[in-house]
Amino acid sequence: MILIGMRDSPYVRRVAISMKLMGLPFEHELVSVFRHMERFRAINPVIKAPSFICDDGTVLMDSTLILDYLEHCVAAGNGLMPPGGEPRKAALRLIGISMASNEKNVAMVYEKEQRPADKRHQAWLDRAVGQVHAAMGMLEEAVKHAKPWFGGERLNAADVAVAVAWRFCQHYNAGEIPASRYPALVAYSARAEALPEFAAVPLD
Numbered sequence: 001m002i003l004i005g006m007r008d009s010p011y012v013r014r015v016a017i018s019m020k021l022m023g024l025p026f027e028h029e030l031v032s033v034f035r036h037m038e039r040f041r042a043i044n045p046v047i048k049a050p051s052f053i054c055d056d057g058t059v060l061m062d063s064t065l066i067l068d069y070l071e072h073c074v075a076a077g078n079g080l081m082p083p084g085g086e087p088r089k090a091a092l093r094l095i096g097i098s099m100a101s102n103e104k105n106v107a108m109v110y111e112k113e114q115r116p117a118d119k120r121h122q123a124w125l126d127r128a129v130g131q132v133h134a135a136m137g138m139l140e141e142a143v144k145h146a147k148p149w150f151g152g153e154r155l156n157a158a159d160v161a162v163a164v165a166w167r168f169c170q171h172y173n174a175g176e177i178p179a180s181r182y183p184a185l186v187a188y189s190a191r192a193e194a195l196p197e198f199a200a201v202p203l204d
Helices: 010-022 037-043 063-071 085-113 122-143 157-173 183-193
Strands: 002-004 027-029 051-053 059-061
Touching: 002 010, 010 063, 010 085, 010 157, 037 051, 059 063, 085 122, 085 157, 122 157, 122 183, 157 183
Parallel strands: 002 027
Antiparallel strands: 002 051, 051 059
16 A cells, blocks of 8 residues: 655645554655656646555545545554444544644645735635634634543544644644644644654654
8 A cells, every 4th residue: 555645735644644553554655746746647647645556556535535445444443433423423523623624724825835925815815714713723622622532542533633733734824823822732732743653754
């Protein structure tokens, strides 16, 4: 199994950390959708990160769909997604909030770094900032109840999604989303980033 994409993508990082937590061996090819566009196109014509090459050569994309496939590649008890009931619903809610945060944080990065300054749409950027604050406010309240993780003593899929989303936000958009407003997320992120599975996939 081969994961394609850079570690500075929250979606790529989410998959890589999850695979390490599930004990799934994989290769990781650091291919950029910007700097290595033609190489990426040869793997996946859509040029979407992450892309994931299964053992039979099938190429999957979208972190949530890749992880859904991988949940069926591990022995019972080694997956990260709660199998059903209230724990699954709670995890789905937090993952959804985290993915929405990622989407808006990525949009902010593109607006600031890809669009010429004289064409920047400040009202649209302000809207995205507000959406990220709304997401982080909900996650701030949620992590206060993690003991120490949403999965209890063992991280589950929601833990990975939330921790990765916060780290990405702070790496790129700390000016717009100051950490001082979210102390519980700061402490929660520090616990997660200290784990070997997170440290093995640095955001760089």
